[in-house]
Amino acid sequence: MLESTIAAIAPLHEAAMSDARELHGRLTKPAGSLGALEELSVRLAGLAGSCPPPLPGAPAVAVFAGDHGVHAQGVSPWPQEVTAQMIGNFLAGGAVVNAFARQAGAAVTVVDVGVATPIPGSPADPQDAPAGGAAERLDLAVPRLVSASVRQGTRDFTVTAALTRDEARAAVEAGIRVAEELIGAGAGILLTGDMGIGNTTPAAALIAVFTGADAADATGRGTGVDDPTYRRKVEVVRSALERHRPDPADPLGVLAAVGGLEHAALTGLILGAAARRVPVLLDGVIAGSAALAAAAFAPDAVGAMVAGHRSAEPGATLALRRLGLEPLIDLGLRLGEGTGALLALPVVTGAIRVLHEVATFDSAGVAEK
Numbered sequence: 362m363l364e365s366t367i368a369a370i371a372p373l374h375e376a377a378m379s380d381a382r383e384l385h386g387r388l389t390k391p392a393g394s395l396g397a398l399e400e401l402s403v404r405l406a407g408l409a410g411s412c413p414p415p416l417p418g419a420p421a422v423a424v425f426a427g428d429h430g431v432h433a434q435g436v437s438p439w440p441q442e443v444t445a446q447m448i449g450n451f452l453a454g455g456a457v458v459n460a461f462a463r464q465a466g467a468a469v470t471v472v473d474v475g476v477a478t479p480i481p482g483s484p485a486d487p488q489d490a491p492a493g494g495a496a497e498r499l500d501l502a503v504p505r506l507v508s509a510s511v512r513q514g515t516r517d518f519t520v521t522a523a524l525t526r527d528e529a530r531a532a533v534e535a536g537i538r539v540a541e542e543l544i545g546a547g548a549g550i551l552l553t554g555d556m557g558i559g560n561t562t563p564a565a566a567l568i569a570v571f572t573g574a575d576a577a578d579a580t581g582r583g584t585g586v587d588d589p590t591y592r593r594k595v596e597v598v599r600s601a602l603e604r605h606r607p608d609p610a611d612p613l614g615v616l617a618a619v620g621g622l623e624h625a626a627l628t629g630l631i632l633g634a635a636a637r638r639v640p641v642l643l644d645g646v647i648a649g650s651a652a653l654a655a656a657a658f659a660p661d662a663v664g665a666m667v668a669g670h671r672s673a674e675p676g677a678t679l680a681l682r683r684l685g686l687e688p689l690i691d692l693g694l695r696l697g698e699g700t701g702a703l704l705a706l707p708v709v710t711g712a713i714r715v716l717h718e719v720a721t722f723d724s725a726g727v728a729e730k
């Protein structure tokens with residue numbers, strides 16, 4: 362499934378992009394006056410293979426959740442149980458992602474790919490929970506839980522590989538499956554979300570591997586760690602890179618060695634969206650690390666990616682720079698959950714709406730310079 366998804370990812374459609382550039386030149390605005398929105402709309406025309414590209418109807422945010430063996434190294438001030446507790450909060454509609462999703466009109470799907478403790482309000486054994494199944498229709502009112510657990514948290518990658526290659530592949534394929542379900546249920550744009558106490562540590566390790574950055578430059582303060590914890594976090598990332606020496610040309614091996622289940626699943630979501638030529642709006646540093654893995658699997662997948670925002674986490678900027686993506690908003694957010702992507706959604710829709718609705722100089726009778 363991973364191989365066939367990668368094989369389906371193709372370059373942007375050049376003719377649709379030149380049509381979009383030409384149309385921009387005829388719309389009633391000075392050329393280039395919509396800044397980055399113009400190039401974004403051109404790229405989305407190339408992704409859709411048509412000009413104008415479709416308005417991104419039925420937005421869907423997928424929040425992938427997992428726990429991390431490396432949490433045992435004291436890299437986060439928060440207890441691991443908060444991952445499961447926050448899932449309970451997402452399902453009850455009480456988290457920031459829910460507030461922003463309601464504002465944006467986006468459906469919320471929470472995907473357990475590897476949570477270590479019981480999810481409040483859910484069957485004790487996630488294996489007993491009903492399988493996610495295709496959402497018949499995207500329901501905006503009720504957040505949905507998909508149980509796709511690969512294992513209950515990763516192993517501590519300062520001791521051994523976080524995942525086996527088979528586990529990493531299962532998580533990537535779970536993400537591909539979610540992309541296919543959401544697109545099958547009518548989603549015109551996917552948004553990435555994540556929840557996992559400790560997950561900024563594997564994100565930093567992945568970003569260091571794929572960009573070649575030093576551990577100290579790729580590592581940030583996550584939920585807000587103090588100086589001693591930050592120094593320990595940098596050393597944890599550095600020692601994991603030295604222990605595993607992951608090969609950036611082998612993304613599955615990198616995800617297995619120093620990744621996380623939600624990072625791997627997000628990689629799959631991005632690949633699944635790119636294969637179906639549906640845009641995927643990236644949230645913060647965890648999405649950035651997954652996007653690097655997706656680009657290592659399939660360089661053309663970058664054509665489907667839109668950077669929602671610049672997370673305050675320094676690795677996010679390194680990842681976006683490597684991918685050649687400019688973030689749409691830069692508000693110092695570092696929450697995750699998909700919040701930055703949701704805030705950026707109207708910017709993406711606006712960029713496309715211009716190509717649908719704005720009059721030309723000719724049709725509006727406005728004189729050109």
Ligand SMILES: O=C(O)c1ccc[n+]([C@@H]2O[C@H](COP(=O)([O-])O)[C@@H](O)[C@H]2O)c1
Pocket residue numbers: 436437438439555556557558559560561562582583584585644645646647672673674677694695696697698
């Ligand atoms: O999205 C981001 O860039 C981001 C930056 C810092 C923290 N987070 C969130 O905070 C959690 C991880 O932080 P930490 O300090 O436990 O590694 C996890 O649930 C992420 O969704 C997310």
Ligand SMILES: Cc1cc2nc[nH]c2cc1C
Pocket residue numbers: 439443447555556557584696697698
């Ligand atoms: C409360 C809390 C909410 C979050 N949302 C995403 N990551 C999070 C981490 C914490 C600690």
